[in-house]
Amino acid sequence: MNKKYYKPSKNLSSYVDRYFICKQFEKLPLILPGTGLELLFHINESFNINNQTLSEAHILCPREHLKINTNSKVNYIAVRFKSGAFRHFSPLGHTEIINSYLSVEDLWKNSGKTLISKLQETSEINDKIQLIEQFLISKLSKYQIKETTNWDGVITSLYKNFNTINLQELACNTNLSYRQFERNFKQHFGITSKKFQRITRLQNTVKQVLLSKNTHYLHIALDNGYYDQSHFIKDFFLLSGTKPSNYFTMDNFDNHFYYESLV
Structure with missing residues (x-):
């Protein structure tokens, strides 16, 4: 597995642990229960979980173990959120998102769709991460819980x-x-x-x-x-x-x- 990570800006460092790029040419490991949440943006085809092919951009919030199936090379950008932090970016609470794979469009509707379009038009990884970060800052401003x-x-x-x-x-x-x-x-x-x-x-x-x-x-x-x-x-x-x-x-x-x- 080939992994590379990037630190978030100060605006997001209280909520986001890191961005990372994952490239995998072999079988993916068993995913154990976790305490955080990851937001994935696939550069190639998405993978399959429980006979469900996931969207090109989705969340992964496992509180139970899961097995990922894929027949192609895995290549994606992930945003790793700290424990409980994603609730400050989402219109949905954790009770609605744990053990789910909601798409970016499911979560954020038209603005999520617009983000996907912009990412598709952008080739450089650093530019993609900048777009994702700007998007998350806007969602934090909208949904941050007091x-x-x-x-x-x-x-x-x-x-x-x-x-x-x-x-x-x-x-x-x-x-x-x-x-x-x-x-x-x-x-x-x-x-x-x-x-x-x-x-x-x-x-x-x-x-x-x-x-x-x-x-x-x-x-x-x-x-x-x-x-x-x-x-x-x-x-x-x-x-x-x-x-x-x-x-x-x-x-x-x-x-x-x-x-x-x-x-």
């Missing part, structure tokens, strides 16, 4: 401190009962805080193992909060549909979508 409770801070805190944070205390810090907190969290982000915590732990563990190319991964799992090997294997299987030993192979060490953090 809230009494700092839910951006809540999900960032949970993402960064998933291994040590207490959900009851996190709820208390929002001046909400735990029941109210869970209801509001799911309304904003599409899943419960407990499931978000589980997915973050898995995501962080998998990322560390793949980037280190370490087949002896148990100590990494333990460092990320799993009680023992049995706990890790069980949770991995429940969230991914496969065993760690089947996933952590030499093929996947060189064929995955993880990056080192920018900060």
Whole structure:
């Protein structure tokens, strides 16, 4: 897999982790549940998920594992949004977009269609990214959510401190009962805080193992909060549909979508 990334401008850096270009000539890896969202703009043909051929520009917001099928070379620009951040750019909430592949036109109607036309007329990657960034800045200006409770801070805190944070205390810090907190969290982000915590732990563990190319991964799992090997294997299987030993192979060490953090 050939990947190259670009940093977003300061206008978007609080919401967008990076832009990246992905070129792949082989089978794509299993996509594990994630905590963010990606907006994909295909340069070649789009790929197929669950016998559904996706549009040339669409979102990918997996909270369950999924398998991508493709019979052609994969080549696309992706915008990787930070956890929960896409809600500031979209007329739809996360409850309506998780585990979906809505097209740019589905989300933004005529303005999305216009963006696609402009991208088709532009050949240089840097120019395409500039067009995408300008488009996202305009959508942020239109849809940015103003809230009494700092839910951006809540999900960032949970993402960064998933291994040590207490959900009851996190709820208390929002001046909400735990029941109210869970209801509001799911309304904003599409899943419960407990499931978000589980997915973050898995995501962080998998990322560390793949980037280190370490087949002896148990100590990494333990460092990320799993009680023992049995706990890790069980949770991995429940969230991914496969065993760690089947996933952590030499093929996947060189064929995955993880990056080192920018900060």
